[in-house]
Amino acid sequence: MAASDYRGYLRDHADTERVRPRPRTHAHRPLIFATLAVMGALQVASSVAILLHLTGHLREVDLSSPQYQPLEEVRTEPLIAEPKKRPRFPKQKKVPAAHLPVRGPTDFSIRDEKAVMVHWNANQGHLMKIQYKDGRILLKEDGLYYVYAKTCFRLWIGEKSPTPQPDVSNAQLIQYVYHEKHTQSMIRPILIMKSGSTVRWDNKKYHFYCVQQGRGVHLSPGDALFVNVSSSWLLDPEPEASYFGALKLGN
Incomplete structure (x- = not known):
């Protein structure tokens, strides 16, 4: 009986081992x-x-x-906004320049058609790095300059005339602009601009005529510029009408 019970125990144990499920390792992958x-x-x-x-x-x-x-x-x-700093611009370099109105009053007593030098009013004009002396603009710096000149002529006949005026039928109204090189041993003015006309004025009460010129010229330190006009006794003394100047454009 004992032997049969032991065989039954071994059989039940073997069946239990076959029936127990194996752990599923692939479920954790x-x-x-x-x-x-x-x-x-x-x-x-x-x-x-x-x-x-x-x-x-x-x-x-x-x-x-x-x-x-x-x-x-x-x-x-509250937040206080800081004031914005103003942008700093580079200082502009002073450019040599001159602008001079005519010096009046004109001497109407000298009635000469020959060309004479015009004198200018430096006290009412503008000079920057340029000098003026005895009707001449004197340059200090080398460079290319724009030179300009304007002269106006007028004739009054009648009560408004400053002095008795004769009848001018063929008046030569010419403007000349000269360049002098003072660095040379002998100064010889060079004519750089010329313009004008011979007008035929009748017996009307008022006559007016203007000449205006301008051009670029290369100038050196010590050089001079001046203006001559014919029939200077007819020159308009108003500063807005007659003036002379120069402006440096570059080197």
């Missing part, structure tokens, strides 16, 4: 793969953060800055 993926992603993010920090693209956050403080600790005082 997705969890393992997900864990490995997360760990890989964290590793990559850590490496990128370290690289950005080393290259200066990632700045450290200052938690003491007001923008990271709680709302109750932020200042509530």
Whole structure:
């Protein structure tokens, strides 16, 4: 009886081993793969953060800055805008220039058609790095200058005339602009501009005629410029009508 019971126990134990299910290891594979993926992603993010920090693209956050403080600790005082600084422009270099009105009154007693030098009013004119002496503009700097001159002639016949005026049927009204080189041993004026006309004035009460010229000339220190006109006794003494000047354009 004992032997049959022992055989029955062994048979039941063998059947129990066959029926017990084996552990399913493949059910945990997705969890393992997900864990490995997360760990890989964290590793990559850590490496990128370290690289950005080393290259200066990632700045450290200052938690003491007001923008990271709680709302109750932020200042509530009104902000005053700082005045904007005015832009600083470079100082403009003073350019040599001269503008001189005619010096009046004109001497109507001298009635000569020959060309004479015109004198200008330096007190009412403008001189910058240029001098004026005895009807001449004197240059100090070398360079290319724009030289201009305008002279107007008028004739009154009648009560408004300053002095009795004769009948002028063929008046030569010519303007000459000269350039002198004072650096030479012998000064010889060079004519650089000439313009005008021979007018036929009748017996009307008022006659008016103007000559205006301008051109570029290369001048040197010590050079001079002056203007001659014919029939100077007819020259208009108004500063808006007759003037003479020069302006430096470049080197």
